Amino acid sequence: MGVMDRLVWSEAAWERMAPLIIGRSDQKGSTGRDNRMFVEGVLWIVRTGSPWRDLPERYGPYTTVYNLFNRWAKQGVWLRMFEALA
Numbered sequence: 001m002g003v004m005d006r007l008v009w010s011e012a013a014w015e016r017m018a019p020l021i022i023g024r025s026d027q028k029g030s031t032g033r034d035n036r037m038f039v040e041g042v043l044w045i046v047r048t049g050s051p052w053r054d055l056p057e058r059y060g061p062y063t064t065v066y067n068l069f070n071r072w073a074k075q076g077v078w079l080r081m082f083e084a085l086a
Helices: 011-020 035-048 062-074 077-085
Strands: none
Touching: 011 035, 011 077, 035 062, 035 077
């Protein structure tokens, strides 16, 4: 069982959310290296209640994930995603 087998969001859910995020290759500015793994890392934190420093390495450096999480929060990305899911 690989990492991709343990993802929280299905392909259909990811396709629904992908247009709502920032850092896509079709946008100006910097792009996320792997936005899906970043979102999965945030969901891992939410699901487990663990501190950021305990984030598994497969999601990237915890400081990077935390900083990007905050950037998305300030720009309303999480709110747009939650509204789309509601």
